[in-house]
Amino acid sequence: MNIPGDRKYTKDHEWARLDGSDVVVGITDYAQTELGDVVFADPPKPGTKVKKGDSLGVVESVKAVSDIYAPLSGTVVAGNDGLRNSPETINSDPFGGGWFAKLKPDSAGEFDGLLDQAGYTALLGEIAK
Amino acid sequence: MSESALSSSQKIENFELRRTPLYSAHARQNGKFVPFGGWEMPVQYSGLIAEHKATRSAAGLFDVSHMGEVDVWGPGAREFLQYLCSNDISKLYDGRAQYNILLNDTGGVVDDIIVYQRSPEQYLVCVNASNTEKDFTWFASHAASFSGSLSGGKVEVANRSADWAQIAIQGPKAREIAAQLDLPAAEKQWIASTVPFHFIETKLETGSGPARAVLAATGYTGEDGLEIFIEAPRAEWLWQRLIELGSPAGLLPVGLGARDTLRLEAALPLYGHELLDNLPASCASVNWAIKMGKEKFIGKAALERATKAGLPYAMFGFEVADRGIVREGAKLCDEAGQEIGWVTSGTHSPSLGKAIGLGYLRSDKVAKLDLGGVTALVRDRQLAVKRAAIPFYRRDSGKSKQ
Numbered sequence: 001m002n003i004p005g006d007r008k009y010t011k012d013h014e015w016a017r018l019d020g021s022d023v024v025v026g027i028t029d030y031a032q033t034e035l036g037d038v039v040f041a042d043p044p045k046p047g048t049k050v051k052k053g054d055s056l057g058v059v060e061s062v063k064a065v066s067d068i069y070a071p072l073s074g075t076v077v078a079g080n081d082g083l084r085n086s087p088e089t090i091n092s093d094p095f096g097g098g099w100f101a102k103l104k105p106d107s108a109g110e111f112d113g114l115l116d117q118a119g120y121t122a123l124l125g126e127i128a129k
Numbered sequence: 130m131s132e133s134a135l136s137s138s139q140k141i142e143n144f145e146l147r148r149t150p151l152y153s154a155h156a157r158q159n160g161k162f163v164p165f166g167g168w169e170m171p172v173q174y175s176g177l178i179a180e181h182k183a184t185r186s187a188a189g190l191f192d193v194s195h196m197g198e199v200d201v202w203g204p205g206a207r208e209f210l211q212y213l214c215s216n217d218i219s220k221l222y223d224g225r226a227q228y229n230i231l232l233n234d235t236g237g238v239v240d241d242i243i244v245y246q247r248s249p250e251q252y253l254v255c256v257n258a259s260n261t262e263k264d265f266t267w268f269a270s271h272a273a274s275f276s277g278s279l280s281g282g283k284v285e286v287a288n289r290s291a292d293w294a295q296i297a298i299q300g301p302k303a304r305e306i307a308a309q310l311d312l313p314a315a316e317k318q319w320i321a322s323t324v325p326f327h328f329i330e331t332k333l334e335t336g337s338g339p340a341r342a343v344l345a346a347t348g349y350t351g352e353d354g355l356e357i358f359i360e361a362p363r364a365e366w367l368w369q370r371l372i373e374l375g376s377p378a379g380l381l382p383v384g385l386g387a388r389d390t391l392r393l394e395a396a397l398p399l400y401g402h403e404l405l406d407n408l409p410a411s412c413a414s415v416n417w418a419i420k421m422g423k424e425k426f427i428g429k430a431a432l433e434r435a436t437k438a439g440l441p442y443a444m445f446g447f448e449v450a451d452r453g454i455v456r457e458g459a460k461l462c463d464e465a466g467q468e469i470g471w472v473t474s475g476t477h478s479p480s481l482g483k484a485i486g487l488g489y490l491r492s493d494k495v496a497k498l499d500l501g502g503v504t505a506l507v508r509d510r511q512l513a514v515k516r517a518a519i520p521f522y523r524r525d526s527g528k529s530k531q
Contacts, residue, residue, distance in 0.1 A: 031135075036173060037176055062476055063386045064134040065131070
């Protein structure tokens with residue numbers, strides 16, 4: 001199970017990576033495995049304001065629908081519109097081309113409070129028991 | 130990510146869930162287990178879309194051991210089945226199988242089943258996994274009070290579900306793979322040439338002795354293929370043997386997820402979705418299996434009354450004209466946002482690359498479908514749906530009917 005060390009994580013299986021002063025958000029390798037083949041993605045539009053825990057948008061596999069939750073409060077700078085034509089990128093490249101949205105955070109503190117690689121690895125370990 | 134989308138990863142802590150004889154085989158093949166109708170079943174192995182496509186292009190292997198089997202026999206059995214079943218049992222002969230609906234006395238559906246005639250006094254009935262106990266009780270209680278006027282009446286029933294496992298092999302290469310099993314030449318020939326809805330009883334050579342089996346040219350995917358009943362202790366042997374024989378040809382094990390997308394593309398109804406106990410079966414586009422000309426059968430009078438009064442709902446197939454997937458339970462609305470029906474099944478179709486589904490509309494609103502007037506409420510959006518001819522997929526053309 002791939003868990004890159006260059007970013008942070010949430011207990012709901014999103015990842016968040018700093019990109020300058022913005023934060024890029026997606027779902028983890030574990031999440032895309034659980035979801036199955038993604039066939040539809042609806043990323044948010046730029047300008048959308050979200051609070052931590054709000055739904056940023058939805059991804060659907062053949063058998064399930066899932067919200068992607070904002071790991072921190074902020075304003076959407078970009079949604080990955082490429083996913084509209086190629087939603088399966090979320091399965092094939094969840095940490096790279098499968099990114100979901102980019103946010104401008106309201107504050108720096110929320111990002112720092114997310115799980116790091118070790119914390120998320122431990123979370124997955126608990127689930128596997 | 131939503132909790133519900135992760136549910137397949139939750140530990141199955143329910144001690145009441147049953148396992149088929151193939152459970153270990155599924156685990157070895159990385160099956161992801163989910164609860165289904167009281168059973169712990171694989172929803173997928175390598176991936177739903179890959180499994181679906183393999184079935185359409187080569188072959189898929191399905192564990193359907195959770196389905197139920199009921200024996201019905203005696204001098205009154207044929208007349209009894211004619212009374213309980215919707216289709217014309219008098220058309221059956223030895224080796225013939227027939228799709229039937231068990232109706233209740235309001236004209237709604239108890240279950241949809243397949244009846245196999247072994248002899249004029251001996252029948253095997255295959256029932257849905259989720260309805261096995263209910264169907265057996267239905268047969269048994271009616272048998273107890275049945276006194277057939279033509280036959281002298283006696284009919285007995287027994288629940289044989291524990292004795293049988295069942296494996297389906299479906300797809301364009303299904304027959305050529307199954308014909309490689311160790312069988313006499315005549316039976317290999319039968320596999321190659323039989324017309325659908327026929328079956329034979331045989332013994333499969335397993336390497337550790339012969340196993341009783343029923344080979345039936347039936348299926349639930351819209352593809353050609355067989356459903357094989359085998360005595361439960363030998364199921365794992367058969368599963369492994371078919372994987373061995375079929376893998377070089379592209380056969381994959383297929384879970385319940387792809388089983389549903391395959392049957393939905395073929396517009397095959399599912400109990401609890403299109404077939405309901407509180408909706409006249411005539412609404413469900415299965416009238417070809419309900420022979421109203423039969424003298425008497427349970428539900429006949431109720432369906433006659435319902436048809437005369439005007440059926441309340443009509444089933445239809447749709448594709449989604451906006452971005453998104455419309456799933457079971459979604460409300461269907463007219464231009465004013467009034468609810469005029471509901472979706473019974475819906476998914477992304479791997480073969481067609483679009484979202485499709487089946488649903489019921491109020492009979493007086495069905496015309497709106499062709500005028501662009503119907504939407505489905507999905508989360509907080511109204512998605513336009515338009516009529517699609519069913520079945521959505523036909524195997525002879527290899528593509529959709531659109």
